[in-house]
Amino acid sequence: MRKFLFIILFLIVSLLYLFDADKLIVKNFTFFNDLKLSYINKVIGISTTVEKYFNQASSIEKLRIENDELKEYKILYTATQKQLDMMKEFISTNDTNQNKPNINLAKVLSYINFDDFTKVWLDQEKEDDSILGLITEEYAAGIVVKENGKSVALLNGNKECSYAVFIGEDKVPGIVTSSKDGKNLTIQFIPIWAEIKIGDEVITSGMDNIFFEGLKVGRISEESKRPDMQTAIVKPYAKVLKKKYFYTYRHYSYDKKETLIEK
Secondary structure, eight states, X not given: OHHHHHHHHHHHHXXXXXXXXXXXXXXXXXXXXXXXXXXXXXXXXXXXXXXXXXXXXXXXXXXXXXXXXXXXXXXXXXXXXXXXXXXXXHHHHHHHTXXXXXXXXXXXXXXXXXXXXXXXEEEEEOOSOXXXXXXXXXXXXXXXXXXXXXXXXXXXTOTTOOEEEEETTTTXXXXXXXOSSSSSEEEEEEOTTOOOOXXXXXXXXXXXXXXOTTOEEEEXXXXXXXXXXXXXXXXXXXXXXXXXXXXXEXXXXXXXXXXXXXX
């Protein structure tokens, strides 16, 4: 019985194919053809939308990368511009005061001791025992001393690094040195009568002939006052451990006979 039904169905399908019945159905019943076209158009539309989405996502990612690169260039440009402005100020100020500064670019070669990241060799010879200022961008970064005829940078945070500073608008004097945590700086020898507060900006004073006056150091984050002394903790601006290049600053001045004397 099943075989008989199968044979009947096979014959019907064959006859329909021979007489182009499928074409007649499509011709006379356009509903099926419209449905087919609608389906194809929707598939094409969805495919186009998906393709546009992925192309748009790719474009957005590309623009984001370009934007990040432009931000980096802007930061580099700003830093370079600040350095140029700072040098112009050096020249202008020191020409007025008849001082002749000497500023040189120095490259960090290596650590001196692997357990101390705040003491590094610089690519400069050093013949005298004078102390130089170390600068990065518009910030004080430490000092430079001589060791075995070479220049050694003692960065901010090194226990042997110290220089004179002013605190706040009143220019309260003090001496910057290292702190216990190694991340911040400590200001010692602050006059007991002086008023300082958290948030005061700290700048170099130039009173030690290591730096000129006005180079930024950081801001006061803590202050401690005792009966016999006053100290403060400074959060420094310069990220000295990440730098590969610095500027060294040497101060010169004239005596009364107009003879050049190195300080």
